Amino acid sequence: MILLAHILLPFTYILLALLIKKASIKSRLAVLFATFNLLWALALLPIVQIKDIIVVQVGGWAAPYGISLVADRFSVFMLIMTAIIFFLVTIYATQSVDKARRKSGHFFFTFGILMGVNGSFIAGDVFNLYVWYEVMLMSSFILMSLGGERAQMEGSIKYLILNLISALFFVSGVGLLYGNLGTLNMADLSAIISEKSDMLTHLNPALILMVVSFAIKGALVPFFFWLPASYHTPPPAVSALLAGLLTKVGIYSLIRFYTLFLYHDAPFWNQLILWMGVLSMVIGVFAASSQFDFRKILSFHIISQVGYVVIGLGFYTVSGIAAAMFFLAHNMLSKTNAFLVAGWVKRQKGTLNLKTLGEVYKESPIWGVLFFISAFSLAGLPPLSGFIGKYLIIKAGIEANYIVVALIALFVGLFTLFSMVKIWLEVFWKDVPKDRVVKIPQKKRKSQYMLTSSLIMAILIVVMGLWAQPIVTYCEQAAVDLLNPELYIDKVLNFSR
Amino acid sequence: MRNLILEKIAVLYLRAILIVSVWLLLRGHNEPGGGFIAGIIASTGFILYAIVYGSTAVEKLLRYNTRNWIGSGLLIILIAVVLPIIWGKPAMSSIWMTLPDSISAYVHIGTPLLFDIGVYVSVIGIILSIIITIMDVLKWNS
Numbered sequence: 001m002i003l004l005a006h007i008l009l010p011f012t013y014i015l016l017a018l019l020i021k022k023a024s025i026k027s028r029l030a031v032l033f034a035t036f037n038l039l040w041a042l043a044l045l046p047i048v049q050i051k052d053i054i055v056v057q058v059g060g061w062a063a064p065y066g067i068s069l070v071a072d073r074f075s076v077f078m079l080i081m082t083a084i085i086f087f088l089v090t091i092y093a094t095q096s097v098d099k100a101r102r103k104s105g106h107f108f109f110t111f112g113i114l115m116g117v118n119g120s121f122i123a124g125d126v127f128n129l130y131v132w133y134e135v136m137l138m139s140s141f142i143l144m145s146l147g148g149e150r151a152q153m154e155g156s157i158k159y160l161i162l163n164l165i166s167a168l169f170f171v172s173g174v175g176l177l178y179g180n181l182g183t184l185n186m187a188d189l190s191a192i193i194s195e196k197s198d199m200l201t202h203l204n205p206a207l208i209l210m211v212v213s214f215a216i217k218g219a220l221v222p223f224f225f226w227l228p229a230s231y232h233t234p235p236p237a238v239s240a241l242l243a244g245l246l247t248k249v250g251i252y253s254l255i256r257f258y259t260l261f262l263y264h265d266a267p268f269w270n271q272l273i274l275w276m277g278v279l280s281m282v283i284g285v286f287a288a289s290s291q292f293d294f295r296k297i298l299s300f301h302i303i304s305q306v307g308y309v310v311i312g313l314g315f316y317t318v319s320g321i322a323a324a325m326f327f328l329a330h331n332m333l334s335k336t337n338a339f340l341v342a343g344w345v346k347r348q349k350g351t352l353n354l355k356t357l358g359e360v361y362k363e364s365p366i367w368g369v370l371f372f373i374s375a376f377s378l379a380g381l382p383p384l385s386g387f388i389g390k391y392l393i394i395k396a397g398i399e400a401n402y403i404v405v406a407l408i409a410l411f412v413g414l415f416t417l418f419s420m421v422k423i424w425l426e427v428f429w430k431d432v433p434k435d436r437v438v439k440i441p442q443k444k445r446k447s448q449y450m451l452t453s454s455l456i457m458a459i460l461i462v463v464m465g466l467w468a469q470p471i472v473t474y475c476e477q478a479a480v481d482l483l484n485p486e487l488y489i490d491k492v493l494n495f496s497r
Numbered sequence: 498m499r500n501l502i503l504e505k506i507a508v509l510y511l512r513a514i515l516i517v518s519v520w521l522l523l524r525g526h527n528e529p530g531g532g533f534i535a536g537i538i539a540s541t542g543f544i545l546y547a548i549v550y551g552s553t554a555v556e557k558l559l560r561y562n563t564r565n566w567i568g569s570g571l572l573i574i575l576i577a578v579v580l581p582i583i584w585g586k587p588a589m590s591s592i593w594m595t596l597p598d599s600i601s602a603y604v605h606i607g608t609p610l611l612f613d614i615g616v617y618v619s620v621i622g623i624i625l626s627i628i629i630t631i632m633d634v635l636k637w638n639s
Binding site for chain 1: 564565567569572575578579582586587588589590591632
């Protein structure tokens, strides 16, 4: 039950949203349920510290046959980060999203996304993971096209088609895997694979299909096209949520698969994953520096940042995976907050084209500071969380003797700084260009909830940078668990209530 | 143009198909059938009714909005999932009522049946909400 609540809470909200008509009650209930979800995720933390791995066998059917929900330290960490992001974005959305969208089910579908994301973090079964991916894909697609603006439609069609291809790859991989081994429970699969190590090349087609699908989901090079083509089209609160949660699920699954199955064939997979990460890092950052749309720059940076996480996985040491986890969490916070600031700028100015914007800092210093914190955290400047994240990744790389990769990561950081400074200068600092003044009615619109949520997120970024030690310790424990899959297999298969 | 024969057939078909769907729903756990199939079969009756009498008539027949149908179906599912916890069993386990043999030869009553009823209600709601929306867009109100 403890884990099932992460699925049942969003489910309950969804059915209440169907039964209730008034938009204002729906928004309030959304905030309430997001709070419950956050509290529940935090409550898992002490439990997982005692039990190491929380296992729930749904319906009382034992592991390889029934549906297992499994949460180790890594899953709980991701559940908490998801809950924080979701809570803050929900508060933001109560004000930022227009009433028509809220009435036609904005929160309904955001809770669909929450259900999918939570579900894939605790799925102990490959097919269940696929089902949660579908839940996530369908609700995010509807959320992206909700409102039906022209640009939105264009973006969401690209999003839908490429993600359906990814789902197709995933489910064919699942089919091949089941045909070969006759089970889909992750712990059982891992146990069987470690017994029959000669079967590995036999399984590669299935695993490659699945890894490609994770790479599409996680927007890794060379499968990243859909992300920058679609993330700048929906309302800002939606793109903040998608940027904060969706790609991370792909990366989470990649880490889970790597530490359970792929590491058996390390000579093949390790280099592949590592260089996929390096290429994502480099290509993402270069593509970002040529863009002139606020949210497009940030979207390309998602690709680059995801690359950091993947190289952390590619090092395959305790410090590498711990760094990857820390970086994932840092990136969820900073990236979402950058999108939240972009949403405010869009609300005030009606555009996000860097060439027509300017002097926003003069208008509202506090939003300027909020952007400064999140952007320079992304770039990795000292007291912020990004500095610790990058430092850990590069340190892990040097320790694992991947000096070249570590140097590339350092070099990419410089270009990240360049794009962030570019946004800062163009949007917040420079004078409004004389020849291209866009006339927008200067209505005073309230934005206190938007400000609150963005402020809390910025404080969390600073706190994560200043008091990183407990988080890093936790991540290291989680990485030790991930590197010993025997524990996971044992807890899931020899489960007794 | 009204077609008297078609109107009568639609009503009769709806009644017959509702009985068939409930029968399918109840035999579902051990034999072919179940909430999803029964829901689809029941909604064919409503669809024929909607085609003959128009979408407003079928909305009136349903009493409640289709959104409420979906919502209450999901609510029943939620109850069926959570109910076993009261008996101290893990969520989603099946709990059966012990009934006299004369009844249990035909029907087993328990949480899986409740789950199926929830699926049944929400499937009817979903299919009809799709059909009614399409009919409204096409202005198909005879």
